[in-house]
Amino acid sequence: MGDSAYSFSLTTFSRTGKLLQIEYALNAVANGRTSLGICTKDGVVIATDKKLSSPLVDVNHVHKVELVTPSCGFVYSGVGPDYRVLVRKARKSSQSYSLQYGEVQPVSQLVKETASVMQEYTQSGGVRPFGISLLVAGADGDGTPRLYQVDPSGAYFGWKATAIGKNYVNAKSFLEKRYQEDMELEDAIHTALLTLREGFEGEMNCDNIEVGVVRGGKFSVLTPAQIQDYLDEAN
Amino acid sequence: MSILEYNGAAMIAMAGKNCVGIASDRRLGMQAQTVSCNFQKVFPMGDKLHVGLAGLASDVQTVHQLLEYRLNLYELNEEREMSPQVFSTLLSNVLYSKRFSPYFIEPIVAGLDKDNKPFLSGSDLIGATVIADDFVVAGTCTGNLHGMCETLYKPDMGPDQLFETLAQSLLAATDRDALSGWGGIVHIITAEGIVTRELKGRMD
Numbered sequence: 001m002g003d004s005a006y007s008f009s010l011t012t013f014s015r016t017g018k019l020l021q022i023e024y025a026l027n028a029v030a031n032g033r034t035s036l037g038i039c040t041k042d043g044v045v046i047a048t049d050k051k052l053s054s055p056l057v058d059v060n061h062v063h064k065v066e067l068v069t070p071s072c073g074f075v076y077s078g079v080g081p082d083y084r085v086l087v088r089k090a091r092k093s094s095q096s097y098s099l100q101y102g103e104v105q106p107v108s109q110l111v112k113e114t115a116s117v118m119q120e121y122t123q124s125g126g127v128r129p130f131g132i133s134l135l136v137a138g139a140d141g142d143g144t145p146r147l148y149q150v151d152p153s154g155a156y157f158g159w160k161a162t163a164i165g166k167n168y169v170n171a172k173s174f175l176e177k178r179y180q181e182d183m184e185l186e187d188a189i190h191t192a193l194l195t196l197r198e199g200f201e202g203e204m205n206c207d208n209i210e211v212g213v214v215r216g217g218k219f220s221v222l223t224p225a226q227i228q229d230y231l232d233e234a235n
Numbered sequence: 236m237s238i239l240e241y242n243g244a245a246m247i248a249m250a251g252k253n254c255v256g257i258a259s260d261r262r263l264g265m266q267a268q269t270v271s272c273n274f275q276k277v278f279p280m281g282d283k284l285h286v287g288l289a290g291l292a293s294d295v296q297t298v299h300q301l302l303e304y305r306l307n308l309y310e311l312n313e314e315r316e317m318s319p320q321v322f323s324t325l326l327s328n329v330l331y332s333k334r335f336s337p338y339f340i341e342p343i344v345a346g347l348d349k350d351n352k353p354f355l356s357g358s359d360l361i362g363a364t365v366i367a368d369d370f371v372v373a374g375t376c377t378g379n380l381h382g383m384c385e386t387l388y389k390p391d392m393g394p395d396q397l398f399e400t401l402a403q404s405l406l407a408a409t410d411r412d413a414l415s416g417w418g419g420i421v422h423i424i425t426a427e428g429i430v431t432r433e434l435k436g437r438m439d
Contacts, residue, residue: 068396099328099329100324100325101309101324102320102321102323102324103318103320103321103324104314108313108314109312109313112312119403141313141314141315142315
């Protein structure tokens with residue numbers, strides 16, 4: 001891959017032991033639109049700010065929350081085109097898994113695979129790291145709901161609740177105050193919407209956010225009508 | 236002479252009530268000559284799953300090692316046990332990946348899933364799988380084995396009755412086949428554990 005002139009790795013160590021390209025990639029993430037997730041004992045919710053650059057943009061053709069396996073979905077903060085590449089790769093690799101084992105790939109395995117791909121792009125010639133952090137919501141091999149974050153470096157973390165992108169510091173402290181161990185999925189969806197509204201520029205409605213939910217081991221993206229119901233309850 | 240009949244084998248897997256049994260003969264031959272009477276053809280893959288491999292002895296051992304490799308990696312990565320259904324699918328894919336230079340084996344899989352329900356499957360040398368709820372057979376005397384099982388099998392047998400049925404079916408079938416027999420071994424798998432018994436039969 002790449003020209004011989006670019007056969008060296010673009011991600012090289014600095015004297016202080018940092019990989020600056022990864023740090024800069026994390027900056028790209030921190031400039032992206034906010035995304036957050038909450039994991040409860042009976043499900044997971046992920047949500048993102050989908051504010052678009054102009055009212056002329058057809059909102060129905062933009063998808064930020066995407067289904068990857070029947071039991072798992074992604075959302076991101078950062079550079080959109082990089083996200084689409086990763087979603088494609090993840091979908092393909094989870095189909096390979098299903099072909100091999102006759103079963104849906106558990107979220108922990110999907111996360112390891114995806115993180116491994118992202119790490120490859122920090123140690124290969126002629127490529128740059130992905131400019132996104134992912135939030136992965138899914139059901140594990142034993143049906144337990146799980147939420148993971150995957151960073152441009154390929155590092156991944158399991159979370160009870162987290163936020164990424166613009167304003168993530170405030171969003172995370174808001175979540176920290178509101179998170180409870182015995183929370184149920186419905187409470188979590190409300191809390192997720194409230195947290196998103198905290199840092200929202202302008203008015204939040206069912207067309208400028210996206211919400212994905214893992215319920216009963218199955219992932220689905222909420223329709224604008226369903227989001228509107230939750231927003232109405234919150235008011 | 237078919238390559239699948241070079242070494243000789245006979246095996247049966249049968250389902251009972253919340254238990255499964257798997258039995259095989261112990262002969263290893265080179266056509267007419269008998270070389271060993273304690274050759275292993277049934278291999279445990281975890282506490283509740285066994286795989287029986289009939290066919291060319293070299294491939295029996297190689298495929299067993301390959302399956303163990305895949306199973307171990309799966310359990311290390313996924314931090315959970317592999318279910319019999321997944322194992323059967325995996326085995327089928329391993330065999331089909333060698334569609335044009337196959338492993339000369341005919342496997343049978345017997346296990347209990349996580350709810351301790353019996354699971355049985357058998358396949359051909361290139362991975363065409365059949366899932367059964369009563370019994371599956373493999374080897375050089377499948378005609379005999381099918382006949383014996385069809386006659387002696389009853390649904391919902393307990394572990395002891397299952398052992399008797401397996402033992403009688405295997406011994407009667409291998410007695411009429413030159414290439415299989417020379418001893419037998421039966422494993423009965425229940426939720427409590429595995430009981431293994433060796434059979435005393437005609438050593439000819």
